[in-house]
Amino acid sequence: MIMRITALRVGVLGLFVFSASCSRRPIQSSTLAFGEGPTYELPTEMCGDYFVAPVLIDGRGPYAFLLDSGTGTTVLDSSVASELGVRGRADLQIGALDVRGARIRRSGMDDLSLALGRRIDGILGHPVFGDYLLTYDFEGDRILLEDGSLGADARNVIPTSGGTRPFVEADVYGRSVSILIDTGSSRGLTLVDLDELDFSEPVQITGARMRFDGLHLVESGRLVGSATLGPMVLDEPIVHESVSVDLIGQRYLTEYNLTFDQNNALMRFDRIGSDGNAPITTASIRGTGVVVAPVEDSWQVIHVDPEAEFEDAALEPGDTVTILNGRPLSARTCPAPGASSDVREWNEYVVTHLEAPVRVRIRTLVR
Numbered sequence: 183m184i185m186r187i188t189a190l191r192v193g194v195l196g197l198f199v200f201s202a203s204c205s206r207r208p209i210q211s212s213t214l215a216f217g218e219g220p221t222y223e224l225p226t227e228m229c230g231d232y233f234v235a236p237v238l239i240d241g242r243g244p245y246a247f248l249l250d251s252g253t254g255t256t257v258l259d260s261s262v263a264s265e266l267g268v269r270g271r272a273d274l275q276i277g278a279l280d281v282r283g284a285r286i287r288r289s290g291m292d293d294l295s296l297a298l299g300r301r302i303d304g305i306l307g308h309p310v311f312g313d314y315l316l317t318y319d320f321e322g323d324r325i326l327l328e329d330g331s332l333g334a335d336a337r338n339v340i341p342t343s344g345g346t347r348p349f350v351e352a353d354v355y356g357r358s359v360s361i362l363i364d365t366g367s368s369r370g371l372t373l374v375d376l377d378e379l380d381f382s383e384p385v386q387i388t389g390a391r392m393r394f395d396g397l398h399l400v401e402s403g404r405l406v407g408s409a410t411l412g413p414m415v416l417d418e419p420i421v422h423e424s425v426s427v428d429l430i431g432q433r434y435l436t437e438y439n440l441t442f443d444q445n446n447a448l449m450r451f452d453r454i455g456s457d458g459n460a461p462i463t464t465a466s467i468r469g470t471g472v473v474v475a476p477v478e479d480s481w482q483v484i485h486v487d488p489e490a491e492f493e494d495a496a497l498e499p500g501d502t503v504t505i506l507n508g509r510p511l512s513a514r515t516c517p518a519p520g521a522s523s524d525v526r527e528w529n530e531y532v533v534t535h536l537e538a539p540v541r542v543r544i545r546t547l548v549r
Contacts, residue, residue, distance in 0.1 A: 210271075210285065212313045214327060215278040224325040225277040229298050229516035231368070231432050233318070233325055235306065238275040239266055245303035247276075248294075249325065250366030251318075251442065252429060254346030256284050256307040259291040274310065279327065281310055296476035299514035305366070309346050312444040318365055320436045321454045332443040332450055338459075340412035344447040352411040352430075354421075355379055359428050361411060363440070363449065367431030369400075370464065371409055372422040379421065380406040387485060388422070390473045398425050399473060399485060408461065413451050414438070417461040437462055470529055470544045472497055479512035480504050483533070493543040497533060504539075505532035 216222050226233045226249070236244035245262060258268060263286070266272075274281040285307070295302045317326040332339050343349035348363045354371070357378065361371075376385060381403035388402040401423045409416040411430060414437075439452040453459060471487025481503040490497075504511060507530050531542045 210281060210283045210309065210312075212279060212281045212310070214280070214314060216329075217278065221326050221328045222278060224279065224327060226325050228323050229300055231320070231436055232298070232366075234300075234302070235276050235325070237304070237306070239268065239272050241273070241275075242266060246301060247304045247306045248298075248302055248366065249318075250305050250364070251308045251348055251440075252362055252364030252366045253305050253307045254309065255287050256310060257287050257289050257305040259303045260288045261290075262303050263288045274306075276306070276310075279311075284310055292478075293476045296479070296511070299516050307346065308348065308442075309444070311442070315441055315443055317439060317441040318435075319439050321439055331446050332441065332448040334446070334448060336450065338413045338452065339448055339450045342442070342447050342449050348442060348444075348449060350411060350449070352409060354409045355405060355407040362427055362429040363435065364429040364431050365435060365440075367429055368433065369422050369431040370433030371405075371416060371419045371430055372424040373428045374424045374426065376401070376403070376421065376423050379403075381421075382406050382418070385423070387473070387487070388467050389469065390475070390484070402467065404464070413453070413459045415459065415461040417463050419462075419464045420467060433464075434462060466548050468546050468548050471547045472544060474503060477502070479510075481511060487547060489547060491545040491547075493528075493545075495540045495542045497531070497542055497544070502534040503531050504534065506530070 214222060224235060226235045228234070229248075233249040234246050235249060237247045238244055239258070239262075256274070258272075263269075268286055270286060271283045272286050274284050291302050291304065311327065314327040315330055315332070317328075319326055334341070340350055342363070343360070349360045350363060352359050352361045354373065359373065373379075383404055385401045385403035387399055389400050390398060402420055405419050405421050407418065409419055414434065416434065419434075437454060439454060441450040441452070443449065471490040472483060473485035474481035475484050483497050483499050483501040483503065485499060486497050506514075507526070526546060528543050528545055531544065533540050533542055
């Protein structure tokens with residue numbers, strides 16, 4: 183998900199309706215040159231726990247695209263789209279995978295790039311891989327494509343919705359919920375309506391999530407009871423409030439290797455390690471209690487937890503953060519996979535406060 187220490191999260195990346203655009207290109211089709219084996223490993227690199235692929239657009243590039251099962255249409259940075267003259271559809275090449283006539287929507291990628299710590303030019307929509315079995319191999323940090331199909335009666339295979347994004351039926355504290363499988367969200371279980379659920383502690387602001395329409399504060403609480411999604415059982419999970427859709431993100435998805443069969447509306451969960459299908463427990467939320475929004479090469483403070491503990495000075499909404507733990511934000515790079523679990527006891531910011539640079543230290547909150 184990303185920037186754990188600041189409580190900023192990159193969330194669902196494909197939840198918006200865009201205006202239609204006319205195009206004379208044919209509807210999407212794809213071909214894949216497998217080479218010597220039955221399985222093809224897509225060329226990707228990791229940015230934290232996210233997969234980023236080099237993509238040629240109408241033969242030009244490559245451009246860096248984030249893979250996101252929660253996005254139903256491929257999104258291209260507005261400035262890149264204008265530079266390339268892309269309108270409505272484009273041909274994409276990702277390694278040996280050729281996709282003709284992929285639907286393209288435009289959106290700015292600057293805020294997402296700053297949040298991730300590297301330049302991102304677009305987001306690959308889930309349907310791009312619809313003609314093949316698609317595996318998010320979180321254990322091996324790789325994306326795999328292969329021909330074939332999943333057996334509906336096979337172990338740990340469950341049905342998904344037949345649309346452009348994979349929704350599955352889940353039981354949350356005895357309530358039936360259709361949940362989006364979202365590899366583009368760093369959070370865990372995120373639900374629109376928290377009012378009918380019981381929590382062991384009061385729901386409180388724990389961070390924010392970035393969407394195409396801006397930054398939204400997120401409230402969270404620990405559920406009394408469990409949630410079950412196919413073979414996945416979450417024991418008293420922390421539940422976050424969603425803006426628009428029920429989803430489950432990387433906090434829990436990275437416990438599995440996930441295989442999608444879009445043609446047959448199926449997916450498979452393969453648990454990583456030796457725990458089988460034992461319930462998953464959720465550690466307490468750890469963070470600074472400071473919520474920030476990316477602004478150019480800096481962060482702007484938009485919320486400060488009243489329990490936050492400071493040294494040297496205090497942060498206030500409106501302050502501008504330029505340096506984090508001795509490194510300018512403009513020089514940040516992607517964290518290593520799994521690095522979001524590494525939390526400092528203290529974090530040091532340099533901020534512009536009352537038009538002067540100030541050094542601020544913040545102790546990590548545990549909730």
